[in-house]
């Protein structure tokens with residue numbers, strides 16, 4: 001921990017990174033697996049392809065690529081990191097945490113590392129956690145990762161879900177600063193009464209793994225798509241609006257909106273309700289599908305690397321996911 005003690009601490013975002021497994025699964029590939037077609041997938045979701053991890057590739061392996069890229073772009077040594085947080089719903093194992101595996105893969109030791117589970121809102125929850133830890137003076141340089149390999153918990157015989165999900169990871173390096181306040185606001189929420197609309201029911205203490213749970217595909221994502229859709233739009237609008245109000249900024253001040261990439265129709269409906277034209281909304285769903293905790297951070301990283309964002313630009317990240325959980329934040333790049 002550094003000796004930044006007297007002034008009120010803020011956060012500086014040093015850099016981001018992202019990484020995807022090599023294998024790409026196109027809509028045409030899916031046509032060979034289940035009764036579906038490219039036209040249905042594109043028109044109902046906006047997705048054209050998604051990355052799929054190899055059988056021996058775990059979430060921490062994909063996270064490692066993103067973390068290394070963020071560390072390199074931040075021009076820091078990995079040893080300067082004093083906390084690792086990984087948002088994921090597809091940890092390498094129940095325990096130890098994926099953050100612990102990532103720590104070792106980065107060649108680090110002794111610094112704290114833990115996972116955070118808030119489904120598709122996980123990275124935004126992570127921004128809130130990182131902000132609080134840094135502003136309190138507890139940690140100075142945080143590696144925050146959103147990483148998921150949803151292909152590993154997908155029922156590849158269910159066309160209602162298997163076309164929607166992909167794998168990937170994004171990372172951000174956040175550092176304490178006496179000058180910057182790059183996380184202007186964070187707004188989070190949850191409603192656990194909707195748990196059974198989007199969940200993986202078995203494998204935990206509620207329904208431990210058994211032959212029956214495996215046969216019933218209860219170790220895969222089970223979703224009532226239409227109900228999720230109906231809830232996602234108002235909750236993402238609310239989270240974005242609350243974050244903007246909290247930040248003291250106006251919608252016009254925001255350069256780019258980066259929504260969770262779950263469905264193009266959800267993204268368009270949210271943008272319309274916020275009165276934001278689609279040219280100010282970042283979309284990469286056609287390339288990635290839904291990667292849960294990794295969507296907003298991989299999209300942000302792409303927007304930065306392709307020059308759509310410059311230093312000083314304000315961005316809204318907003319997400320919604322299983323729980324239900326939701327979250328929005330206003331950040332300065």
Ligand SMILES: CC(C)(COP(=O)(O)OP(=O)(O)OC[C@H]1O[C@@H](n2cnc3c(N)ncnc32)[C@H](O)[C@@H]1OP(=O)(O)O)[C@@H](O)C(=O)NCCC(=O)NCCS
Pocket residue numbers: 035036037040041044045120159160161163223224225226227228229232262263266290320321322
């Ligand atoms: C899943 C989703 C794309 C389905 O779109 P939808 O318009 O609601 O479609 P429906 O579920 O009503 O299905 C319409 C028809 O298409 C069929 N269908 C479903 N998946 C299909 C597929 N992959 N290919 C072809 N047809 C498919 C259904 O069987 C149904 O047929 P039927 O009318 O004969 O019964 C959409 O509901 C959605 O994106 N929901 C939110 C998902 C989400 O955001 N999840 C993650 C949140 S983090």
